[in-house]
Amino acid sequence: MTVVLLVMMFGAGIFSSAWGYRLGRDALKEITQPDVRPSNLTEKANNAPRQEGVKFLTEQEILASVKKRMEGGEEATAASKKSEPKPEEKAETENTSEETAANPAAFPIVSRDGGITLEITSVTRKSNSLLLNVNIKNEGDRSIRFLYSFLNVTDDKGRALSASVDDLPGQLPPGSQTYTGTVTIPTALLDNAKELGMSLTDYPDQKLQLQMSGIPVVE
Structure with missing residues (x-):
């Protein structure tokens, strides 16, 4: 026994060795050794492109190049200064983009x-x-x-608009004290409206009718 x-172990070892050798040979069948013969290396070196040496500029060429760049920089600077708006114009433009007010001659609108x-x-x-300053x-x-959720704002097309009230008691x-606040309306709701109307009543009696119309919409 x-x-x-x-004998079986020895036979298995021989079979495994032969099988591994065959697999390795098949895997390396497509791989070839590079041609490193001296004659081929010399031929490749002769066919390689040659690099030219560094070309030095003369003193006159350097001065001309510097002068040309300086003149170009001065022209660009002058053009930039010419096109840049004055501080007053710049401030006016910024204020216009940030906030626009309606014609003050139309105010105050009172009820x-x-x-x-x-x-x-x-x-x-x-x-x-x-923003309506009230x-x-x-x-x-x-x-x-007052309950300012009762504040009713409509446009000149009869559509009710959502509005929020700030700083009003x-x-x-x-008494004689005047309270100042703001009624804010999202511009996305205006949809080309030209004028607004506003009404407010007291709470809970709802006996007061404070109504205003012809409120201009700022473009």
């Missing part, structure tokens, strides 16, 4: 009812919003409450 096992005075003092367009005052003898005490 031992002899049989040894009064029950001792309450509501007025729009100006309209400005800033970024993506139309004043409100209670000249009556009792405190009036919800409870307006009697």
Whole structure:
């Protein structure tokens, strides 16, 4: 039994060696050795492109090149200064792009009812919003409450617009003090509207009717 096992192991080793040799030979069949004979190397060296030496400029050529570059730089600088707007013009352009105001001759637009005075003092367009600057005052003898979600803003086509109110008090005490705030309307809602209307009533009685129309929309 031992002899049989040894013979089988020996036979398996020979078979494995022969199989590995055959696989290695097949894998290297397509690989060839590069031709490194001296004659071929000499021929390739002779056929290689030759590099030219460094060409030095004369003193006159260097001075002419520098002069030409200096003249070109001066012309570019002069053209840049000529095309650059003046500080006053630049500031005016920036202010126009950032904020535009309506004609002040159209203001104030005032509405009064029950001792309450509501007025729009100006309209400005800033970024993506139309800003209505408003004043409100209670000249009556009792405190009036407002819920600004009841503020109704419409355009000249009769469409209701979403608006937010800032800095106006919800409870307006009697007296002569004037409160200032802002009504903000997204310009995306205006859709080529030329004028706006606005109305406000008190809460919860809803007896006051503060109404205004002809509010110009700033382009």
